[in-house]
Amino acid sequence: MAPQKLLPFSLLLVSLLLHTTSAQSPAAAPAPAGPVNITKILEKAGQFSVFIRLIKATREDLTLNGQLNNSNNAITIFAPSDSAFTTLKSGTLNALNDQEKSELVQFHIVPTYLSSSTFQTVSNPVTTQAGTGNRLALNVTTSGNSVNITTGLTNTSVSGTVYTDGQLAVYQVDKVLQPLDLFTPKPPAPAPAPEKAKKKKGGEGDADSPAGVAKDASDGGERERFMAGNRVVVFVVGLAAAAVAL
Ligand SMILES: *[C@@H]1O[C@H](CO)[C@@H](O)[C@H](O)[C@H]1NC(C)=O
Ligand SMILES: *[C@@H]1O[C@H](CO)[C@@H](O)[C@H](O)[C@H]1NC(C)=O
Ligand SMILES: *[C@@H]1O[C@H](CO)[C@@H](O)[C@H](O)[C@H]1NC(C)=O
Ligand SMILES: *[C@@H]1O[C@H](CO)[C@@H](O)[C@H](O)[C@H]1NC(C)=O
Ligand SMILES: *[C@@H]1O[C@H](CO)[C@@H](O)[C@H](O)[C@H]1NC(C)=O
Numbered sequence: 001m002a003p004q005k006l007l008p009f010s011l012l013l014v015s016l017l018l019h020t021t022s023a024q025s026p027a028a029a030p031a032p033a034g035p036v037n038i039t040k041i042l043e044k045a046g047q048f049s050v051f052i053r054l055i056k057a058t059r060e061d062l063t064l065n066g067q068l069n070n071s072n073n074a075i076t077i078f079a080p081s082d083s084a085f086t087t088l089k090s091g092t093l094n095a096l097n098d099q100e101k102s103e104l105v106q107f108h109i110v111p112t113y114l115s116s117s118t119f120q121t122v123s124n125p126v127t128t129q130a131g132t133g134n135r136l137a138l139n140v141t142t143s144g145n146s147v148n149i150t151t152g153l154t155n156t157s158v159s160g161t162v163y164t165d166g167q168l169a170v171y172q173v174d175k176v177l178q179p180l181d182l183f184t185p186k187p188p189a190p191a192p193a194p195e196k197a198k199k200k201k202g203g204e205g206d207a208d209s210p211a212g213v214a215k216d217a218s219d220g221g222e223r224e225r226f227m228a229g230n231r232v233v234v235f236v237v238g239l240a241a242a243a244v245a246l
């Protein structure tokens with residue numbers, strides 16, 4: 001960053017703001033009390049814009065906010081910073097389909113409240129919203145002051161606390177936690193070849209094409225083809241009828 005370059009622009013912004021809000025009460029109203037809003041928390045922290053886009057695209061924000069609206073639920077999120085995403089091999093996110101993006105986001109969410117003291121006694125592997133099993137292992141260990149995380153592919157440690165309120169804990173990690181399940185070859189199983197053809201152009205930025213939409217669209221395509229087939233049949237019968245009438 002070059003602050004001396006930004007200065008004139010921010011001065012301009014400030015004067016614009018002063019102009020447009022001079023008639024209103026001062027901005028920066030205190031956060032209204034209400035249900036926890038995960039996007040808001042991450043936005044306020046800054047530096048989580050890619051993760052925010054991902055949780056919106058996968059609609060995980062709605063799921064989380066819904067879960068957090070019930071005080072019986074507790075959640076821990078390991079939120080990868082924007083710089084975490086820059087350490088991924090380029091194209092990594094774009095290569096994931098919508099379902100895989102959901103799995104990646106859910107892998108960063110633990111359905112229990114982990115405080116710094118529970119980190120020391122947590123039993124591994126820690127279950128995430130992505131599910132259980134060797135291929136979705138997330139191990140958390142403490143070592144001196146650091147909380148280390150390993151997935152079998154990613155080694156990192158918690159680099160900061162973003163938010164804690166006893167129900168929700170959000171920690172910053174500076175690597176994307178990559179589950180074996182998404183980033184190592186699947187064990188012998190039929191190759192998901194048709195997925196390739198259906199893959200949409202979008203990538204980390206396709207915040208406006210959530211998983212459900214893509215699925216519905218492809219189902220719709222199937223139905224349309226079927227309908228077209230019917231119409232062809234009807235048309236042929238119609239020709240035959242016309243021929244008989246002649
Ligand atoms: C949560 O916060 C985001 C960003 O501040 C906002 O766009 C969204 O409408 C909020 N959601 C709810 C349910 O309040
Ligand atoms: C939270 O839960 C209450 C009670 O069940 C419900 O009335 C309210 O609509 C919920 N709010 C949100 C944002 O889901
Ligand atoms: C935990 O992470 C720290 C800092 O990244 C590293 O120095 C240490 O060796 C790690 N410990 C274990 C047990 O992996
Ligand atoms: C995670 O911990 C479990 C239990 O200690 C261990 O069996 C497994 O190998 C560990 N996985 C990784 C990736 O460290
Ligand atoms: C992660 O840490 C383990 C044990 O500390 C090490 O064996 C492994 O090579 C590391 N993996 C990566 C990708 O750095």
